[in-house]
Amino acid sequence: MNLNVDQDYLFGKTEVPQRSRVLVLGIGGAGGNMVRRMAARWPNGGPDVAVVDTDPQSLAVCPVNPSLLLGELTTQRLSSGSDTEAGRMAAEESIGRLEPILVGYDLVFLVCGMGGGTGTGAAPVIADYLHKLETLTLCFAAMPFGFEGDRRARTAADGVRTLQDKCDAVIVLPNEKLIDLLEPQTGLESSFRISDDHVATCIYALWKLLSRPGVINLDFADVRKLVERSGGLCSFGHGSGQGKTRSADAIRTLLSSPWLEQGAVLGHAASLMINILGGPDMTLADVQGVIGEITAKAPKGIHLFVGASVDGDWRDRLAITVLTAEQWRDPVISRDEADEIVTDYLDNLEPPQEGRESAPSAGAVGLKTPVQSDLPLEKVTGEGRGRFSAAEPTIINGQDIDIPTYLRRGLKLSFER
Amino acid sequence: MSDYPPIVALELGTTKARCVVAEIRDDDHLMILGVGECESRGIRKSEVINLDTAISCVKIAIDNAEESANAILKEVYLMASGGSIQSLVNRGSIPIMSDDHEIIREDINHVIQTARNLSLSDERQILHSICQHFYVDDQKGITNPEGMEGYKLSVDMLIIHGLVGRLRNLVRAARSASVEVVNIAYGGLCAALATLTPEDKHSGCMVIDLGGGTTDFIAYADNAIATAGSLAIGGDHVTNDISSGLRISSATAEKLKIEAGSAVVNLPQRMNKLPIPDDPGSSARVVRYGDLHTIIHARMEELFQLVRGQVKQKDLLHRLGSGIILTGGGANLTGVTELGEKVFGLPCRVGRPRDVSGFTSVINMPDYAAPLGLLRFAARDVKSHASAPGIRGWIKGLLGFRSAS
Structure with missing residues (x-):
């Protein structure tokens, strides 16, 4: 997949093992298009790409490999028809087949358009699954244009909220803001391409940063830290420049970036990651100038992560990508533990009624001892196995197959949602 | 009418114990x-x-079968299944020493013995050793080398083997019911014997027997059995998943699975409500079709994927021209062939026993494919007097129950 590594071999360069594996997964029509255009921008190697969709026709013309048709049986190969529920079910049906595509990555970027069926419905299911694999998941969610109507906007907003719970962070791309940036005569296809360019560069810069040591190094742990403490919502910005004035141009375009609300987002950021990508001709003064100017916009005491990396093919060119979050939550407990504690807390709730001494009626939430904190574990090893608790467990590929498949796959039933 | 005495097949399945008595006619x-x-x-x-x-x-x-056949049953053929059953291919080679280097019958028997002679661990017992293909001086794919000339003769044998302790317990259960076990056959092989046509075997296919406790699979390629195996996953798991997911008793879950279950989720139907019959001790309520089918789909898809993984590992998927044949109780599940087609990317159908008559209620059920196939195995065993000694000797050697009379 990665041509760069092969080239290094060819030219006898010191082999640098890839440190982090990154996948970009396009979900649904919009996501697939974005990933297709991105992949075309990385002819010399970049992160791995994959596409999933419920629409066999758009998959058939998509050159991205691997690709997977979701919900062949659920939708009868007729796509989700803008039905979020159908998108969700399609993903649930096919999640087992997605596994070989998703396994083995440290960071997965989900790219999808919100407001339709597949992106909105399937992305949370896939994100949930990635969470089980303990993969860091960032989702680029492109919001619909205003002219697409209120209903779509509402569906999209709901979808982002769902995604925020499932992903480590969601980066919302308000396409509507693109209009401010574009010349009125810009063609439709090229308007989208501009949006894609921004996302593609951001992903490429992060991949570059993570896949080999930069000059000023940022590593996977830094990205994870920023993303995990972001409270689930990030923004990103991108700027680039060429020629003598490349740093000044890059900063100017970054600050006028619609995703950063013309730099206003930086003003109330709690954490900020600046990544500078340049050619071998990038100078220390470039780096210093860029970082100085950007941090000047941000509040004091911000959690700052800075990285710079060099791409041998770049000449006279500089790109800045910024990842920022408004929140910085110091983690007291991990997400899994948090789930557990919430459950326990609910389990231990006493019924808000008088006569606390009297035994609670059967079936009501009763007084429970703190011993119940073991409950989730028991549920997995004992209860799920049900009638097989007496039989020898069937262990395949390290999984206890006797535990219901839907539980292992994290599928939610209608009454659990 | 027949030169042979009636034969009896006994299956100790996870869901049902089945005993079938039959007569072999001369035309098989x-x-x-x-x-x-x-x-x-x-x-x-x-x-x-x-x-x-x-x-x-x-x-x-056995009592029911005796009553139904109006006969006293003394000897049975026993079916073996279970996750412990595995297969491997063992190649044996011998040099052809004679002056003219012509391969004669004795050479063939000798090379088969060599390939059969495989040392498994003490806890494993060979159930079947099946000839796949011969090689004469590394020329591949020969079905009958007799009369050919060469310096070296080799054969690939598929060895199907299981854990001694598990097999012994099955024999013990049968013997304690006052019948002697003549021979044991692997359930997947039986299902294939019952349902496959010669064309199926020729163009390649796989039989998946979806039992209550286990799933047996056996794949044919180029007229030979290419691989076989068994997974300890079956209809019981589906029932258990339903019972756990919908929080209903196992009995109710089993009933729902049979009456309303589907291996694929049906989009228009998914929000429809399905009344659950009263469980003793819990009030009646409703569940959604979508939930029931999601649970079943997840389990069945995983099961098919695991089987697919096993045949893919052996590079067989593209050699199964006749596709997938499903037998066993699980083959009755709605949508199961549709799901099979999706997972395997091959045509998929429910296998029905062939060349059987009498008891029409039984012979058309995929559930009975394996026991009827066992009868076919038994018929062959009776007719070929030169039956392989291996497992028969082993059964006779089992001490401590009933003396082998």
């Missing part, structure tokens, strides 16, 4: 004379977990 047609069934207890994943209850089930099934 099977005439069913009697059938006996009993709901299984004491069997999990096709293996005995409670010998006493298992014995009582076998007794009832």
Whole structure:
């Protein structure tokens, strides 16, 4: 997949093992298009790409490999028809087949358009699954244009909220803001391409940063830290420049970036990651100038992560990508533990009624001892196995197959949602 | 009408103990004379977990069969299944020493013996050793090398083997029910014997027997059995998943699975409500079709994927021109062939026993494919007097129950 590594071999360069594996997964029509255009921008190697969709026709013309048709049986190969529920079910049906595509990555970027069926419905299911694999998941969610109507906007907003719970962070791309940036005569296809360019560069810069040591190094742990403490919502910005004035141009375009609300987002950021990508001709003064100017916009005491990396093919060119979050939550407990504690807390709730001494009626939430904190574990090893608790467990590929498949796959039933 | 005495097949399945009595006609047609069934207890994943209850089930099934066939049953053929059953291919080679280097019958027998002679660990017993292909001086794919010339003769044998302890428990349960076990056959092989046409075997196919406790699979490629195996996953798992997911009793879950289950989720139907019959001790309520089908789909898809992984590993998927044939109780599940087609990317159908008559209620059911196939195995075993000594000797050698009379 990665041509760069092969080239290094060819030219006898010191082999640098890839440190982090990154996948970009396009979900649904919009996501697939974005990933297709991105992949075309990385002819010399970049992160791995994959596409999933419920629409066999758009998959058939998509050159991205691997690709997977979701919900062949659920939708009868007729796509989700803008039905979020159908998108969700399609993903649930096919999640087992997605596994070989998703396994083995440290960071997965989900790219999808919100407001339709597949992106909105399937992305949370896939994100949930990635969470089980303990993969860091960032989702680029492109919001619909205003002219697409209120209903779509509402569906999209709901979808982002769902995604925020499932992903480590969601980066919302308000396409509507693109209009401010574009010349009125810009063609439709090229308007989208501009949006894609921004996302593609951001992903490429992060991949570059993570896949080999930069000059000023940022590593996977830094990205994870920023993303995990972001409270689930990030923004990103991108700027680039060429020629003598490349740093000044890059900063100017970054600050006028619609995703950063013309730099206003930086003003109330709690954490900020600046990544500078340049050619071998990038100078220390470039780096210093860029970082100085950007941090000047941000509040004091911000959690700052800075990285710079060099791409041998770049000449006279500089790109800045910024990842920022408004929140910085110091983690007291991990997400899994948090789930557990919430459950326990609910389990231990006493019924808000008088006569606390009297035994609670059967079936009501009763007084429970703190011993119940073991409950989730028991549920997995004992209860799920049900009638097989007496039989020898069937262990395949390290999984206890006797535990219901839907539980292992994290599928939610209608009454659990 | 027939030169041979009636033959009896006994299956100690996870869901049911089944006993079928039949007569072989000279044209290999099977005439069913009697059938006996009993709901299984004491069997999990096709293996005995409670010998006493298992014995009582076998007794009832045999009694019923005796009554139905109006005969006293003394000897049975026994079916073996369970996750411990595995297969491997062992190649044996011999030099052809004669002056003219012509391969004669003795050479063939000799090379087969060599390939069969495989040292498994003490806890494993060979159930079947099946000839796949011969090689003459590395020329591949020869079905009958007799009369050919060469310096070296080799053969690939597929060895199907299982754990001694598990097999012994099955034999023990049958013997305690006062019948002697003549021979044991692997359930997947039986299902294939019952349902496959010569064309299926020729163009390649796979039989998946979806049992209550285990799933047996066997793949044919180029007229030979290419691989076989068994997974300790079956209909019981589906029932258990439903019972756990919808929080209903196992009995109700089983009923829902049979009456309303589907291996694929049906989009228009998914929000429809399905009333659950009253469980003793819990009030009646409703569940959604979508939930029921999601649970079943997840389990069945995983099961098919695991089987697919096994045949893919052997590079067989593209050699199964006749596709997938499903047998066993699981083949009755709605949408199961549709799901199979999706997972395997091959045509998929439900297998029905061939060349059998009598007891029409039984012979058309995919559930009975394996026991009827066992009868076919038995018919062959009776006719070929030169039966392989291996497993028969082993059964006779089992001490401590009933003396092999």
